Amino acid sequence: MGGYCGKLLQVDLTAGVVENIPLREDLVENYLGGSGIGARLLYELLEGKISAMDPLEAGNPLIFMTGPFSGTTLPSTARMTVNALSPLTGIWGEANVGGQLSAQLKFAGWDGVVFLGSSAKPVYLHIDGEKARLLPAGELWGQDTYAVTDLLQRRHGGDNRKPAVAVIGPAGENGVLYASIAHNKGHHFGRTGMGTVMGSKKLKGLVVSGTGKVDIGNPEGYKEVRQRLLNKMKESLAVELFNLYGTNCGIDAGHLSGDVPIKNWQLGEWGEGINALNGPAFEAILADRATCYACPVACKRVVEIKEGPWQMPAGPGPEYETITSFGTMCMIPDAAAVAKINERCNQLGLDTISCGCTVAFAIDCFEKGLIKEEQTGGLELRWNKPELVLKLVEMIAAREGFGAVLALGSHRLAEKLGGETKKYAAVVKKLEVPMHDPRAYHGLGLAYATSIRGACHVSGVTMGVEQGNMLLEDLGLDGCHSGPSSTGKARLVALTQDFGMTFTTAALVCLLGGMVYNERDFVDCLSNVTGREWTLERVMRCGRRIWLLKRAINLLRGAGPTDDCLPEVIRTPLTEGGAAGSVPDMELMLKEFSALRGFDRDGYPSREEMTALGLADVYAALEKCRRGQ
Amino acid sequence: MTYAYGTAEWEKAYLEMVEKRLATVARPYILGSPEWVATYEKMIQESQEYKEAAKGWEGTVVIHIMANPALGLPEDSYLLLDLWHGECRSVRLVPREVGVKADYILSGELERWEAVTSGALNVTKAMMQGKIKLKGSLAKIVRYVKASTLLTEIATHIETRHLSQLSDEEREQYRKELNELKAEFGF
Ligand code: SF4
Numbered sequence: 001m002g003g004y005c006g007k008l009l010q011v012d013l014t015a016g017v018v019e020n021i022p023l024r025e026d027l028v029e030n031y032l033g034g035s036g037i038g039a040r041l042l043y044e045l046l047e048g049k050i051s052a053m054d055p056l057e058a059g060n061p062l063i064f065m066t067g068p069f070s071g072t073t074l075p076s077t078a079r080m081t082v083n084a085l086s087p088l089t090g091i092w093g094e095a096n097v098g099g100q101l102s103a104q105l106k107f108a109g110w111d112g113v114v115f116l117g118s119s120a121k122p123v124y125l126h127i128d129g130e131k132a133r134l135l136p137a138g139e140l141w142g143q144d145t146y147a148v149t150d151l152l153q154r155r156h157g158g159d160n161r162k163p164a165v166a167v168i169g170p171a172g173e174n175g176v177l178y179a180s181i182a183h184n185k186g187h188h189f190g191r192t193g194m195g196t197v198m199g200s201k202k203l204k205g206l207v208v209s210g211t212g213k214v215d216i217g218n219p220e221g222y223k224e225v226r227q228r229l230l231n232k233m234k235e236s237l238a239v240e241l242f243n244l245y246g247t248n249c250g251i252d253a254g255h256l257s258g259d260v261p262i263k264n265w266q267l268g269e270w271g272e273g274i275n276a277l278n279g280p281a282f283e284a285i286l287a288d289r290a291t292c293y294a295c296p297v298a299c300k301r302v303v304e305i306k307e308g309p310w311q312m313p314a315g316p317g318p319e320y321e322t323i324t325s326f327g328t329m330c331m332i333p334d335a336a337a338v339a340k341i342n343e344r345c346n347q348l349g350l351d352t353i354s355c356g357c358t359v360a361f362a363i364d365c366f367e368k369g370l371i372k373e374e375q376t377g378g379l380e381l382r383w384n385k386p387e388l389v390l391k392l393v394e395m396i397a398a399r400e401g402f403g404a405v406l407a408l409g410s411h412r413l414a415e416k417l418g419g420e421t422k423k424y425a426a427v428v429k430k431l432e433v434p435m436h437d438p439r440a441y442h443g444l445g446l447a448y449a450t451s452i453r454g455a456c457h458v459s460g461v462t463m464g465v466e467q468g469n470m471l472l473e474d475l476g477l478d479g480c481h482s483g484p485s486s487t488g489k490a491r492l493v494a495l496t497q498d499f500g501m502t503f504t505t506a507a508l509v510c511l512l513g514g515m516v517y518n519e520r521d522f523v524d525c526l527s528n529v530t531g532r533e534w535t536l537e538r539v540m541r542c543g544r545r546i547w548l549l550k551r552a553i554n555l556l557r558g559a560g561p562t563d564d565c566l567p568e569v570i571r572t573p574l575t576e577g578g579a580a581g582s583v584p585d586m587e588l589m590l591k592e593f594s595a596l597r598g599f600d601r602d603g604y605p606s607r608e609e610m611t612a613l614g615l616a617d618v619y620a621a622l623e624k625c626r627r628g629q
Numbered sequence: 630m631t632y633a634y635g636t637a638e639w640e641k642a643y644l645e646m647v648e649k650r651l652a653t654v655a656r657p658y659i660l661g662s663p664e665w666v667a668t669y670e671k672m673i674q675e676s677q678e679y680k681e682a683a684k685g686w687e688g689t690v691v692i693h694i695m696a697n698p699a700l701g702l703p704e705d706s707y708l709l710l711d712l713w714h715g716e717c718r719s720v721r722l723v724p725r726e727v728g729v730k731a732d733y734i735l736s737g738e739l740e741r742w743e744a745v746t747s748g749a750l751n752v753t754k755a756m757m758q759g760k761i762k763l764k765g766s767l768a769k770i771v772r773y774v775k776a777s778t779l780l781t782e783i784a785t786h787i788e789t790r791h792l793s794q795l796s797d798e799e800r801e802q803y804r805k806e807l808n809e810l811k812a813e814f815g816f
Contacts, residue, residue, distance in 0.1 A: 249771065
């Protein structure tokens with residue numbers, strides 16, 4: 001079968017048994033790959049137990065999945081996903097990563113790895129082609145991700161081969177609720193605490209190398225569509241920009257339109273800060289550019305700081321999300337300081353979005369006098385204090401002092417602090433909102449509110465389409481959308497969610513380079529790689545099926561329509577900047593969205609639709625849950 | 630009489646031609662016509678915000694409008710913006726051979742520029758979508774993103790008539806005028 005190896009590794013950590021299981025045909029047909037298949041597998045593995053499962057219990061499966069394009073040379077398809085119930089949000093958890101891991105896993109002959117149970121002692125999984133075994137990781141436990149990556153690559157690599165490594169750091173071992181999984185140091189499965197789940201299983205990491213290749217269903221057609229995409233990339237200004245300044249390339253334009261959050265979402269303009277954190281500002285410490293497997297974009301940065309207080313050897317540089325979550329959100333106008341904070345987060349294994357936002361939220365509360373030094377363990381939390389932020393990052397990873405409270409994320413922090421603090425916690429479904437402001441792009445506000453894993457800017461393609469960087473003209477989305485307007489956005493969001501579920505989360509096309517793909521390119525890629533017939537209609541149906549399945553998992557976990565909302569701090573208009581005075585009309589958009597999705601009064605999907613999409617069993621479980629059974 | 634671009638005669642005759650047209654041509658002006666270009670120049674020069682945002686900018690920018698004979702634009706148009714440290718020294722219609730040598734060239738079809746100047750299409754988005762192509766150092770443009778945005782935003786404030794809005798008769802007349810201007814000024 002083109003695009004797939006046809007098998008998964010199933011690792012029972014409790015029993016220490018590694019098994020080869022076939023990748024079922026129905027999963028491929030209906031859920032394509034990535035977190036589409038991941039969601040179905042999780043649902044089946046937890047059937048009847050989803051509602052009560054504690055995400056940190058051994059029973060929570062941890063599923064790493066590739067997609068059909070992983071390991072091919074289609075541009076910008078190097079992503080991989082990891083899925084489990086999230087300890088941070090309590091609902092469906094999902095994070096994805098670029099780099100080499102997905103290609104290596106396919107070359108080793110596997111479409112994914114499913115971890116069950118929990119090990120009594122620290123272990124790591126070594127996959128070398130068809131051979132896979134669990135090895136002791138006692139001496140690795142407690143070490144940071146950079147040290148462990150170097151060690152494992154030395155141990156299992158050879159002269160000409162460097163295995164792909166994915167490991168957790170101290171944050172994941174210590175149960176920080178937003179721990180990440182670091183792949184080859186700089187690429188992170190960041191969101192929803194997947195590193196925390198891994199830590200709870202005493203699983204330190206995976207080491208993967210393979211020498212095989214991915215079968216292509218229709219090689220001639222594949223060659224044609226690949227070349228078409230490469231030509232588009234050569235012509236694309238967006239691609240040129242990503243190469244030039246990395247994911248941070250849009251910060252200046254974003255600042256103008258009001259897209260960049262500043263001072264915990266409460267300042268609309270900060271020219272001097274942006275000038276100190278934009279692409280040119282990082283050039284002073286730029287040592288090199290790097291890329292993911294077979295991606296011509298090369299949007300990754302390598303930075304090196306030789307002088308001053310933030311010295312660091314050449315290593316992965318911060319992405320836009322990190323530059324803003326620590327830079328603009330904590331009011332630190334210093335590229336080198338942010339690069340250093342990023343390095344420590346990488347080493348300790350922390351999601352920089354959740355971490356930066358939680359720290360910014362705490363500083364905001366302190367500055368407003370809502371919390372006092374007695375609550376912070378004597379720390380004076382102030383804006384523009386990079387040394388303090390670095391210290392907090394260490395304390396969070398170690399769960400030490402006030403760091404132990406920050407390690408719970410913004411939602412729980414607000415619950416603990418009480419009073420008015422909740423107003424300033426920017427979370428949706430307990431997940432910190434990523435670094436794009438819905439007051440500048442109202443559709444994004446609806447996308448955040450209705451996103452499955454909590455506020456998310458990548459699982460649908462709403463952001464790219466609404467900002468005009470991605471055109472889906474066959475779906476009637478021509479890129480001419482007014483950002484600060486709520487009119488017509490429910491339709492845009494529903495369409496981009498369905499398309500995005502297939503495109504970014506199941507096929508795992510990278511959202512960045514993927515902006516050059518249109519619907520026809522994507523359909524052609526699917527048909528030619530798999531050798532099966534795909535149409536746009538099938539893409540949308542598949543996306544809708546995956547979206548509804550994940551939504552049902554959330555409903556079973558108790559997250560319903562009342563959780564589809566934006567936090568107060570983001571519903572408050574700014575007084576300056578590109579989005580001044582603008583607030584998404586959530587009531588209107590949610591009403592329209594609910595009608596488009598065919599939800600009933602309680603926000604449940606209809607029996608007819610679920611049945612037509614092959615989700616009758618899931619609908620039955622939802623009904624049972626509704627009746628309180 | 631034909632004037633050579635770059636000479637004092639060309640400049641003098643160009644300014645006289647513009648002055649005459651400004652006094653005689655009825656508003657709103659046609660996008661890319663000499664009177665439209667002169668209005669654009671004046672508005673950039675009067676923009677304090679642009680002056681601030683473009684401090685330090687060096688380099689000529691050309692707005693290249695691709696020909697659309699059916700709509701009445703028989704040949705490509707090049708609007709040269711001579712910009713220097715926040716000052717807009719001039720905006721001129723220039724011959725092709727001059728336009729293609731500018732430091733930065735923004736090229737697009739007539740319909741795209743009509744959409745940009747009517748505010749229906751954001752120029753940054755248009756560039757990202759490949760609807761308008763940029764030639765020149767991207768690194769530098771990115772540093773002056775506010776100034777670049779303002780340049781196109783100013784154009785949206787000009788009361789503009791689009792070629793697509795003209796009657797056949799008006800279009801024919803405009804085409805004739807363009808031919809005469811080409812004979813005289815080389816654009
Ligand atoms: S666009 Fe950037 S993040 Fe995406 S696959 Fe390419 S190099 Fe990796």
